[in-house]
Every structure is written in C-alpha cells, then in structure tokens.
Amino acid sequence: MKTETKTSPVTALRRALKFAGGSGHIMAVDKLPRIYFSVEMGRKEEVSVMKAYHGLILLNVRGLAGSDEAVRLRDKLAGLPQTMITFVGSSGRSVKILVPFLRPDGSLPATVEEARLFHAHAYQWAVNFYRGQLLPEHRDITLENPVPEQSCRYSFDPGLFFNPDVYPIRLEQPLSMPEEVTYRETVEAETDPLQRMMPGYERSEIISTLFETSLYEALNAVDCDREEGSKLLIVELTRNCFRSGIPEEEVVGWTLIHFRGKVPEILVRETVHNVYTVEKRFGSNPCISPKQTMAVRTDEFMGRRYEFRYNTLAGVVEYRERKTFCFNFRPVTDRVLNTIAVNAISEGLELWDRDVKRWINSERVPIYSPITDFLYSLPRWDGKDRIRALASYVPCDNSHWPDFFHRWFLSMVAHWKGNDKQYANSVSPLLIGAQGCGKSTYCRNLLPPDLRAYYTDSIDFSRKRDAELYLNRFMLINMDEFDQVSANHQGFLKHILQKPVLNVRKPNESAVSELKRYASFIATSNHSDLLSDPSGSRRFICINITGKIRNDAVINYPQLYAQAVQELRDGERSHFSSEEEAILVENNQEFELQTPVEQLFQQYFRSAREGEKCETLLAVDILGRIQKKSGFKLSATKIVHFGRILRKLGVPCKKMKNGNFYCVVEL
Incomplete structure (x- = not known):
C-alpha cells in the first residue's frame, strides 16, 4: 500500500470525496478491494469460511479533518511499541492501526468459536489502550463489532509504518464474550446556551420552537384588535424572545416571516433593537415550559x-x-x-x-421486525436449488422427500411474508430415526443463526393458551419426541396446525387481539408407530431416516432463503395439491399407530369380502364378543370410538334404522 497501481483508484476516491455531498454512494469505493488482516478466508460449498486466524486487531480512527491531520496522528501512533502497522485510510480522513495478539504459549486460536472469543477480548484491550493515547489529540476509536472478519478498504499511503519485530501482546484464551461495559460516554459542556436548553436539536429548530412559544404568550397578553396592536405585539413578542435567549437578528428574521410584509422591516428592526437595549437578564426566563x-x-x-x-x-x-x-x-x-x-x-x-x-x-x-429485516436484506438468487439440496442432507428411502420438503419450505417462508392469511402451513415434516442421528440439530439449523432465538423445541399442548401464543412468538416449532403427544391432545394439535390467525388475549391485556401467525411446525421421533389419527396423516411428511444426517455441511442461508422468496415471487405453489396429499396419506400408512383394540379385532375378526357369507353386527356387539374371548375389559371411551376404528380398517358398513351394521367374519 506504499505504492499505487496505474489506475490510481485510491487517489480517485479521495478526489471524489472532496466534491461529494453528505449523502449518496460514491462509485469509486466499489473499486477498492477489502483486506482481511486477522483471518485467512476460504470457500466451502460456496460459503466464505475462516481457514486460519492471525490475531491482528484492526482499529479505526475516523472523522479527521484531512490528510494532514491523519498523517500527524499516524506518525504519533507509529511511535508506540504495540503498533505493528498504521496507515492513512482510503478516504484520507482516517487512520488504521493493527495490533498483534497471542496466547501466553505463543499459539493462536484454531477454531472459529475460540477465535471469536479471543478477538472480542483482544479488541476491547486494544481500544482501551489506544483510547488513552488519543485523548490528548481529542480523538477517539470508532467502535465496531469485534468479529475476526473485520476488514477495511485497500488504501494508498507512502508513509505506511510497519514494524515486523513488534512484540505481540499476550492474552489468555477467554471462555466467554466480554459483558462488562468498560466505557461510558462523557457529557461535554455545551457552550451554546440554546443547546443547553434543548439539547439534541438543530439550532434552527430550537429557535423556531422558542419563537413560537414566545409568540403564543404574546398573543395571549396583547389585544391585537386595537389600532396599535401590531406595535404592542412586536414589543411583547420581543421581550419574550429576549427572556428566551434568542439572538436579536434571529428575532427580526422570524418576526418578518410572521407578519409577511404587513409591518415595515425598519419598524421591526428598530423596535427589536430598542427592546434588546432596555431589557436585562438575557435568556433568564424562557417561554418554553419546564x-x-x-x-x-x-x-x-x-x-x-x-x-x-x-x-x-x-x-x-x-x-x-x-x-x-x-x-x-x-x-x-x-x-x-x-x-x-x-x-x-x-x-x-x-x-x-x-x-x-x-x-x-x-x-x-x-x-x-426480525423477519422483515431478514427477508428484505436477502441478495438476488443465483438460480441454484439449495432447498432440495438441504433436504438431501437427510438420508431416507422416500423419493418424494426433496419435493415435499421444498413445498413445505416455501409455505414456511410464505407464512413469514404474510402472503396467505386464509390458510396456515398445516403440513409438518416428521423425521423418524434412531437417537443420535442428528434430527434435532437439523431442525435447528433450518433457521440462520441470527434467527434461532425464534426457534423452540419445547411446546406443551396441555397449556392451550400458551401453545397458541407460540404461533405468534416463534418462526419454527419443533415437536420433539412427537410420539409423546397424547391422544387427548391430537384434536388440539390438528386445530393449531391449521389455525391461520390468532384471536387471543395477551398477558396483562384486557382486550382480545388478532395476532399474526408466524410459526411453522416440524417434528421428530425415535419410534415409527406414532400417527394415532388416520384422518390427520395428510398433515405430516413422515420419513424414515436411514443414516446419519449431514449436519456438518455449510449452509448458504442468504441464497437458501433468497431462492424461496424469488420462487414465491414467480408464482411457485406453496401449498400441497390433492394429489400430493394422497401420496402423503399412502406413504404414512406404515407409520400409523395400531391400538390394542385394532389388534384384538384383527385377532378375532376380519372384514367380509364382497359376496362372501358374513355376519352383520353392531360395533358394540363385535366389541362384546372381543371382550368375552380375550378377557380384556375395555373402557367406555374405547367403546365410543370403536366404530371409527372399524371404518379406518375398511370394514364394510350397512346403515339401517337400528344403527350401523358391519360386515365381518369371525375367526
């Protein structure tokens, strides 16, 4: 950086900054590459990842008056023994400082997590030290998020200082992020009395406010209908402005604006000047209320x-x-x-x-809104299918899984965007596999790290009000150990899966509010016989995991979700068709839970074939024979639901005036 290329991109940027206004993007900035001093970056599966950590802390001193001040500050910082490199930034109005750190044994962190913790503590140490050196210069370090991937634009500085023999600062490997606040902003004494009165406002806004309050009090004190009303109003207004601390010329200007040429300027100036000459204790009693x-x-x-x-x-x-x-x-x-x-x-x-x-x-x-902030910051999709690739990380024997996962993923994102307020994302993937195959980790990894605070795997369906509020509080809910959801809660589960909006009363509120639903569902289980409600099997994408889930793969979250947003924008369907639901029902038959009553029926009876000689019995009669043969006493609840079980098993039924008679053959 001591020399510049032939195209002189840094010089072009500095020249552009001289003529640029306070806003707008300068195209010359985009021509300067970023330099990562502390990390060596590489690409893994199209995602930038850290390959090595070098322990260099980058500090920035911004807001300098110009290149002369930047050079003076650079030369001063070069005299400190802790400084390895210091140079003038690409804008010519900043100075960059590089400080090396090592662990006591001379090593550096090897993992991303260790580097993140080490870098944060080292950055805090460096800021505290160099801040003390900058106090005499009335300059300060510009605080930035202390991540190892800190970078700056390429610069050009013939006077760049580099000390290859600098002795690195030793720092123990920290175990957690720094939490203690070590610096508080000092409140500097303000010399402008108007700023002391109304801090944080632009001077023109302060004067305008004080003038209007002074005018309001003057209008209440003076009868403007009298012939000399304008003169008296100006005198009273000027007195109020004097006590409010408004400079004389400002009073003249605002008074002329108020009267809009109805009073000669010379009269206004003379009146204001005379009042300011006679009155005492300027700014002692502002008209603005306490x-x-x-x-x-x-x-x-x-x-x-x-x-x-x-x-x-x-x-x-x-x-x-x-x-x-x-x-x-x-x-x-x-x-x-x-x-x-x-x-x-x-x-x-x-x-x-x-x-x-x-x-x-x-x-x-x-x-x-975390969801809106995330979705609207996504880049343009590059056209590569990453949603089905994410599904392929789960080894299974279901050929429909990638397409069904893709459909469910689009529905989840569409729900976040609020595209469909009439229907909910009522379908849930159900991952079934041995303990330790990575099911829960896979579910958690579906959300990017910044949004994982809105993921939960703890939902209690017995607390119905809390469960409904979860639909508004979380983006993704994992029904972990799905087989533990009792049969008594299956009806509520069905209700909550298809609930598009919430009408609930929040805690500490008296009125019922309509809340938007954000949550989609996913589920995991170690057991395959878990669907107790056959009518609801179309709401689950059950897959049997045949190996270890690939949770070590690097996921490009921006492109993953950019694909979903773009496909939804292009009109891609996010709901399951009737044909797809039929496939779900067929595939899910092997995961249906066979109750003891079903097993007993199949042990002692079977469905009659068409044209076969059989008995036509009421459900209660069939159940009575089963109890007599087996010796089991069945509860009243089982008796009530036995007819549903027979229909589930496909037993032919004839409706008669005495009830529903089922065609069976006793074994």
Whole structure:
C-alpha cells in the first residue's frame, strides 16, 4: 500500500470525496478491494469460511479533518511499541492501526468459536489502550463489532509504518464474550446556551420552537384588535424572545416571516433593537415550559446514550448502549430501567424509572421486525436449488422427500411474508430415526443463526393458551419426541396446525387481539408407530431416516432463503395439491399407530369380502364378543370410538334404522 497501481483508484476516491455531498454512494469505493488482516478466508460449498486466524486487531480512527491531520496522528501512533502497522485510510480522513495478539504459549486460536472469543477480548484491550493515547489529540476509536472478519478498504499511503519485530501482546484464551461495559460516554459542556436548553436539536429548530412559544404568550397578553396592536405585539413578542435567549437578528428574521410584509422591516428592526437595549437578564426566563424542556432533554438523553427498538416477534423492547463494547440488542428489564434512570439523574435530569418506562413503551421507540429485516436484506438468487439440496442432507428411502420438503419450505417462508392469511402451513415434516442421528440439530439449523432465538423445541399442548401464543412468538416449532403427544391432545394439535390467525388475549391485556401467525411446525421421533389419527396423516411428511444426517455441511442461508422468496415471487405453489396429499396419506400408512383394540379385532375378526357369507353386527356387539374371548375389559371411551376404528380398517358398513351394521367374519 506504499505504492499505487496505474489506475490510481485510491487517489480517485479521495478526489471524489472532496466534491461529494453528505449523502449518496460514491462509485469509486466499489473499486477498492477489502483486506482481511486477522483471518485467512476460504470457500466451502460456496460459503466464505475462516481457514486460519492471525490475531491482528484492526482499529479505526475516523472523522479527521484531512490528510494532514491523519498523517500527524499516524506518525504519533507509529511511535508506540504495540503498533505493528498504521496507515492513512482510503478516504484520507482516517487512520488504521493493527495490533498483534497471542496466547501466553505463543499459539493462536484454531477454531472459529475460540477465535471469536479471543478477538472480542483482544479488541476491547486494544481500544482501551489506544483510547488513552488519543485523548490528548481529542480523538477517539470508532467502535465496531469485534468479529475476526473485520476488514477495511485497500488504501494508498507512502508513509505506511510497519514494524515486523513488534512484540505481540499476550492474552489468555477467554471462555466467554466480554459483558462488562468498560466505557461510558462523557457529557461535554455545551457552550451554546440554546443547546443547553434543548439539547439534541438543530439550532434552527430550537429557535423556531422558542419563537413560537414566545409568540403564543404574546398573543395571549396583547389585544391585537386595537389600532396599535401590531406595535404592542412586536414589543411583547420581543421581550419574550429576549427572556428566551434568542439572538436579536434571529428575532427580526422570524418576526418578518410572521407578519409577511404587513409591518415595515425598519419598524421591526428598530423596535427589536430598542427592546434588546432596555431589557436585562438575557435568556433568564424562557417561554418554553419546564415540562417541554424536560421532554426535549429526555429525548436527547435517550438518543445519545442508547438505541431502542420494539421487537414485534418477541413482543419486548430491546436496547443497546451507545459507545460500549456491547453490540447486541438485549431485552429491557426492570434492572435496565433502573440503570437508565440512575444514569439520567447523574446527568442532572429528574427522570425516574416510571418516566423511563413510559418513554420506552411509547411510539418514540421504532418498530423492528426480525423477519422483515431478514427477508428484505436477502441478495438476488443465483438460480441454484439449495432447498432440495438441504433436504438431501437427510438420508431416507422416500423419493418424494426433496419435493415435499421444498413445498413445505416455501409455505414456511410464505407464512413469514404474510402472503396467505386464509390458510396456515398445516403440513409438518416428521423425521423418524434412531437417537443420535442428528434430527434435532437439523431442525435447528433450518433457521440462520441470527434467527434461532425464534426457534423452540419445547411446546406443551396441555397449556392451550400458551401453545397458541407460540404461533405468534416463534418462526419454527419443533415437536420433539412427537410420539409423546397424547391422544387427548391430537384434536388440539390438528386445530393449531391449521389455525391461520390468532384471536387471543395477551398477558396483562384486557382486550382480545388478532395476532399474526408466524410459526411453522416440524417434528421428530425415535419410534415409527406414532400417527394415532388416520384422518390427520395428510398433515405430516413422515420419513424414515436411514443414516446419519449431514449436519456438518455449510449452509448458504442468504441464497437458501433468497431462492424461496424469488420462487414465491414467480408464482411457485406453496401449498400441497390433492394429489400430493394422497401420496402423503399412502406413504404414512406404515407409520400409523395400531391400538390394542385394532389388534384384538384383527385377532378375532376380519372384514367380509364382497359376496362372501358374513355376519352383520353392531360395533358394540363385535366389541362384546372381543371382550368375552380375550378377557380384556375395555373402557367406555374405547367403546365410543370403536366404530371409527372399524371404518379406518375398511370394514364394510350397512346403515339401517337400528344403527350401523358391519360386515365381518369371525375367526
């Protein structure tokens, strides 16, 4: 980077930045490649993965005045013994610093997880050290998410400093991510009295607000219908503006705007100047009320110290503190509310926990939808079928599995997008295999890591209200150990699978609300005889796993879900046709649970063939003979459902005035 190529891309970028405005994308940036100092990247199954970790921490100092200041800062940082490399960034207004780290035995992390933990702690150490060196320069490190894949654009700096003999900093291998907040933003003294009065607002907005409140009080105090009303109004308005601390020329300008040429400018200027000459104690008594001031200061404090968002899926407000080493959003708890209130009081705000709670549970906090955020950030699909490839990771003897999984996956994504509010994704894959073959891991891996907080394998169908709320709370629900779902809950399970929307009362709410359903279902089991309701077998894609599931494969989640979104956009069907449902029912016959009553019937009776001599008996008569022959006493519930069992077994039935008579042959 001490020399530049013939095309001079860095010089072209710096030249473009001189003439660029404050917004818009500069195309010259795209011509500069990214440099990864700390990791060596490779590709595995079309996904970028880490091959090696080098322990180099990249720090950024941004917001410099220009190249001269950047060069001075670079030269100062080059004198520190911990600095391995430092150079001016591609913009010419930043400085990059590279600091090497090792473990005490001279080694570096070998796994991705170890590298992630090591890098986060090393980054925190480096920031704390170099921040102290930058204090005399009134500069600060720009905090970034400390991941090993940190990178920067290629740059050109003839004065680049490189010390190959630098002694790396030694750091023990950490076991967890750093949680402690080690830096708090300091509140600098503001020299502008208007900014002290209404912090966080643009100066023009502050003056406009103060002028309007001053005008409101003047209009209430002066009778404008009198002949000299305009003159008196200007005098009273000017007094209020003086006490509010508005500069004289600003008062003239806003007054002329208000009267729209009805009063000569010379009269306005002379009146304002005379009042400002006579009045005392400029800015001593602003017309803005104390409550308005507190509201403005609260907005400024919350926006300066924290970021908030309302997670529509989790149903909670989440936060992260600005300029700290905590980069992930976390739920706002009572402890957090108290901490925010204490921090506000320490800055002189009379803000209590109830006020903080009121602010957080208002429309001041923007809405955040994890599903929408994920789906709308997907890249363009490259045309490769990854959904069926994901299905192929599960070894099975069902040739329809890839196509059925593809259909179910599209329905799941369509449900997230809200494409169909009339029908639910009522079909669920049911993975049946030996313990330890990777069923649960496969189900969890269907969601990308950032969305796995919205996956659960714990649902209790006996708690019906909670189970229904899960449809709105989670994106994917795994009915783990499906064979443990009792027969008493099969009816509710059928109901919840086909429920498109929810009409429930949330906890701590009095009204019933209509909630959107996001959840799709998948299930696992170690046993193959588990479908106790034959009428509901079309709702399951049962597959018998014949080997170990390939859970070590790298999944390209952006392209996987981009395929689903694009196919749905192109009109691909996301529901199962009647022909496909017939195939499901046929394939699922081997997984149906045969009850003891069925076994007893088949032991003592069989269905009559067409034209065969047989007996026509009521279901209760057949059951009575079975009990007499077997010696088993069957419950009243079994007696009631015995007719359904006979119909399931295909026993011919004749409807007569005395009831349904079944054609059977006693063995």
